[in-house]
């Protein structure tokens with residue numbers, strides 16, 4: 001893990017927007033559709049031939065991300081199907097050939113113009129490439145002659161192609177802040193060898209990233225340590241530790257289980273749930289990369305936009321409890337979750353208690369309490385233990401507990417937040 005860079009933008013951002021877009025968005029049945037349905041190149045071709053992203057508006061995506069309080073945006077420059085969204089000299093399978101547009105260029109320009117950090121996702125797999133060895137994830141793995149297909153394939157040639165494409169991305173688009181390689185699967189599957197660092201040439205790839213973009217953060221999916229780890233579709237419940245050291249992490253999450261546009265999948269998570277996941281990430285010193293899958297024309301799907309609008313409204317008022325915030329070892333009350341930024345402790349109330357919330361260990365350590373949504377002062381009190389030395393205050397709370405009194409009416413926010421300003425000498429970790 002490269003932890004020697006010191007704290008940087010990524011540690012503060014905490015929230016990013018992931019954008020999965022490609023020819024699979026036209027198929028509209030999950031970004032793995034080609035392999036789930038064992039589609040041949042010919043069967044997949046119509047989605048490429050009719051790739052017409054007339055509503056792909058990078059400026060809209062960048063502004064939507066910014067409004068939602070995201071600090072960075074990550075675009076799938078190429079997914080496992082192999083269709084590149086930039087003007088690659090290495091293949092004809094690309095958006096400039098299909099529709100005359102370098103979508104990576106549009107994306108980079110728009111994201112930079114909004115003052116956000118630029119992230120690339122890049123698939124190490126490429127199901128379209130003739131030298132990529134058929135394996136247990138490949139669309140042709142069930143062909144009658146599947147194993148024979150590998151006879152003429154040259155993995156070394158594939159590696160050279162892979163490195164050349166990454167080089168194009170890291171030299172053609174100015175400073176890139178973040179790179180999400182995807183993914184390594186060294187285990188054997190259904191009689192097929194997996195693929196990992198040796199297959200990708202991961203050490204050389206990472207060295208090339210360091211050389212071409214020394215400030216760029218690289219994830220861990222080359223199968224060798226990178227700058228941050230990437231729990232996928234689950235939330236760590238502790239700060240993440242590798243080899244005895246805390247590491248940067250970012251949970252990537254979907255809106256509905258699919259990364260690419262999946263028209264008929266209506267399993268949408270609510271804005272409230274996603275916000276809880278974001279808060280949970282920050283409380284464990286991580287971040288969240290929330291995905292949208294623009295539709296077949298490249299537009300942000302209305303249901304995704306609706307969720308992002310709600311998150312934007314929450315972030316407008318509560319961003320201070322997310323951006324630049326992190327973990328505190330202090331145990332939260334059962335009604336909520338803590339995040340902390342400098343002398344501010346934020347209590348995110350996932351349930352609304354009746355009248356008051358009791359905060360063990362905070363008596364005498366809080367200078368001011370308010371609701372973050374409207375800045376309204378909240379009365380606090382400390383009930384001292386009785387003389388019997390039971391260590392329990394009359395309220396039934398352990399000694400040292402601070403009580404924050406709350407209005408009966410729950411504020412109209414996805415998650416109400418109590419902001420506590422800690423007194424000068426009240427270090428809590």
Ligand code: GLC
Nearest residue numbers: 020031032182183232252259
């Ligand atoms: C997985 C999937 C992929 C998705 C990615 C996002 O590795 O293969 O479809 O893009 O995770 O993290």
